[in-house]
Amino acid sequence: MFRSNQAVTERLMDSMDLEKERGITISSKNGSYNFKDYWINIIDTPGHADFGGQVERVLRMADGCLLLVDAQEGPMPQTYFVLKKALANSLPIIVVINKIDKPAARCDWAVDQVFDLFVKLNAPDELLEFPVVYASAKQGYALRTLDEKNSNMDPISEMIVSSIPAPSGSIDAPLQMQVNTIDYSPYLGRLGIGKVVNGTLKINRDIAVSRRDGSISPIRISKIFRFEANEKIAVSEATTGEIVAVAGMDDVTVGVTFTDPLDPRPLPLIEIDPPTLSMNFVPNDSPFAGREGKYVTSRHIEERLSRETLADVALHVQPLTEGVGYKVSGRGELHLSILIEKMRREGYEFQVTRPQVIMKEENGKQLEPYEELTIDVDEQYQGVVIEKLGKQKGQMLEMNNANNMAKLIYKIPTRGLLGFRSQFMTDTKGMGIMNYVFAEYGPYAGEITNRVNGVLIVKEPCTTVAYALFNLQERGRIFLGPGIDVYTGQIIGENTRPADMVVNPAKGKKLTNMRASGSDEAVILTPPRQMSLEDCIAYINDDELVEVTPASIRLRKRKNGNWKP
Ligand SMILES: Nc1nc2c(ncn2[C@@H]2O[C@H](COP(=O)(O)OP(=O)(O)OP(=O)(O)O)[C@@H](O)[C@H]2O)c(=O)[nH]1
Ligand SMILES: [Mg+2]
DSSP: OOOTTSOOOTTTTOOSHHHHHHTSOOSOEEEEEEETTEEEEEEEOOOSGGGHHHHHHHGGGOSOEEEEEETTTBOOHHHHHHHHHHHHTTOOEEEEEEOTTSTTOOHHHHHHHHHHHHHHTTOOHHHHTOOEEEEETTTTEEESSTTOOOOSSHHHHHHHHHHSOOOOOOTTSOOEEEEEEEEEETTTEEEEEEEEEESEEETTSEEEEEOTTSOEEEEEOOEEEEEEBTEEEEESEEETTOEEEEESOTTOOTTOEEEOTTSOOOOOOOOOOOOOEEEEEEOOOSTTTTSSOSBOSHHHHHHHHHHHHHHOTTOEEEEOSSSSOEEEEESSHHHHHHHHHHHHHTTBOEEEOOOEEOOEEETTEEEEEEEEEEEEEEHHHHHHHHHHHHHTTOEEEEEEEETTEEEEEEEEEHHHHTTHHHHHHHHTTTOOEEEEEEEEEEEOOOOOOSOOOOEEEEOSSEEOOHHHHHHHTTTEEEOSOSSOEEOTTEEEEEESSSSOEEEOTTOOOOOOSOOOSSTTTSOOOOOOOOOOHHHHHHHOOTTEEEEEOSSOEEEEEOTTSSOOO
16 A cells, blocks of 8 residues: 555554554554455454453454464464454454564464364364465565465465455445444544444435444434545545444444434444453542642543543443542453553543452352463573462463473463563563463452562652662662652652551761761662552552652552551
8 A cells, every 4th residue: 555665664553652662552453455456454453362352342343354373482362362252253264374584483383273272262163274374574475385485465465355255234225334443533533433334324414323222313424534554534425344434423432333214223232351450540639749740630530531431342430439539440450551551641640549350259259350371481480480470379271391491371360460570571581471361250369469568658758869768778679769859658669578667768968077088978879670650550559559640650658548657
């Protein structure tokens, strides 16, 4: 779709800032391209299990799937998850073994692993003969067989044309288009994205909308856009099989159907797996409240959260029964922390509590969510990882060692994974890969301690001083540097002991007339431990909060907790 002189960035469809920064897809995107006489619509989905809610709903727009598998790593837990969803929707599947340029690529092995996965998921026999294409997305070529030479992606497009049927549906049937994704444009407001399943959608015609609650009411669509390459092009109508974005319905939500007012035929609602993790979002009541944020009231927070639930059906928001604030439930740590990060960048300021997994009760027994965790790690770090996972109540299901690498598969309570990622990255010096996916609800695994150490708490408002921090280093690990304003109750470090300790990070040296010649003037500080948003969320206890503003992330003690200045 691009002229030869056009610059095309890597990972073109990962257009959000956060996606570029983190190198992962967060939101599903649409695009399309021309191949010979065909117009091929593509939908990119996130792979990470925390965003699985999106996979469930965008699959409704698809007539087939490309299942991407790394030629060296083989299928991942999320491959299992997305394949399960694709099979449940009876979609034809093309397996793309990607990254064949990697020196350690093992294509035949990867195909065998995918086959095993199909079998494990009870795929119908006809799907077991899935078509396979080999590719290097990075170098821009695809191959039908490993021994051929080729320098373009045509084999994939040919395979799409030959193995994925054109959209079914009839232009003459009454209109049906279900909204599967929401996009937002500052000029047009909310856009509903979906596939025209039957009939034709036209602007400024009377159509009906069937909402999630079953009500049907008239509506007018003011604009229709089709996706060409990665852009939106305005059109006056869209017919059966096209994936389009429509403007004009301000409160459009995922799941609504646009249909014929004379013969309304709502499409079935989309089923979404339930959330497993929740956190409270409360207005900021720290001494620094309102200093850095643009939107700070509980009204602002509510408005923003309810806007998010319109677009993200895997997210649930309820007002708290005790106190002001909202209980926000989602699919995992990443799902919620991305939401927090998005809000913070938009100018919101608020506080969040320690994440809680969502328990269930069955026959009087308490059940909690478990994940299947897969770890690939250099053998030298295997011991420390196994030890940590044991403490987190993980049960090892499988362990395979080959070429100095260990592959570990665990079943572990979702609770046990909170904050584990950053620990894992440190323990394995960034050389490990971990992936997890929701497995099932199982028996409560017992107490899991998220940290054994107490914290260092600021006694009174002050500005941190290097000399004081230097002395505090002996007591624990410091989270911030000198010259920073802090307040009573703020957490600035971790104690080496289990108890909390109240400290004064501004305590200067007693001045005397006697000065040793310069030697004690300059102190050398250990660099502070940088805590990311995810680190902070995983770190706090029940009597603590993470204060989130556009400029800062602070840890603090709750006001009415056991702690006293
Ligand atoms: N060597 C090699 N690396 C590749 C190839 N394709 C992608 N990568 C790299 O793999 C990494 C992940 O690529 P993405 O396109 O973000 O993968 P993804 O499956 O979309 O990831 P999520 O959307 O987060 O699930 C990037 O660093 C790419 O540069 C390939 O053909 N060869
Ligand atoms: Mg991606």
